Amino acid sequence: MVETIYGCKWSLTVYQLLASEINRPGEMVRSVEGLTTKVLNQCLRKNVEFGILERISYNEVPPRVEYKVTELGTKFMEVLDELEKLQSEIDNKYNKRVN
Template identity: 55%
Template sequence: MLEYIIGCKWSIRILTLIRQGVDRPGAITRSIDGLTTKVQSDCLNKMVSFGILERIAYGEIPPRVEYKLTDLGQRFVAILDAVADLQQEIEAVSQQHNTSVRAD
């Protein structure tokens, strides 16, 4: 699961949008340049099958579908947040190191 989600260039962007309240497929597609509806659908379905997202279908005309993070999904994005924080720390240390090397 982790390999699929991290390896897919769209998954983290989609999860970020869903966390921000962009939970309908059409709105997600419009928010990410280059994302096709087929790839988005595959990605969303895969995350639903992993238990990261919940698909909510409303019996309306026209049909309406929304995606929400599950409890597991909330925990998963917290891990992604920790990885992003670590990346920022690494970049800050690298910049400090490069600055001190140039000063020498």
């Protein structure tokens, strides 16, 4: 699961958008250059399947869909943050040795 989600370069971007309270797919596509509706939908679908995001569909005309982070998703993102911190530490130690 981690490899699948982390391997999708757009998942981390989606998490950042959700943290910025951008939770509607159309708004997400408009907010990120290079992100297409098709790729976003695939990314969102995977995250929903893994239980990281929840899809909320409103019975309105026109239809409205929003996404929010689940409790599991919050824990998952905390783990990703820790991995990024660890990678930074590793990079800093490596760069000190090289220089």
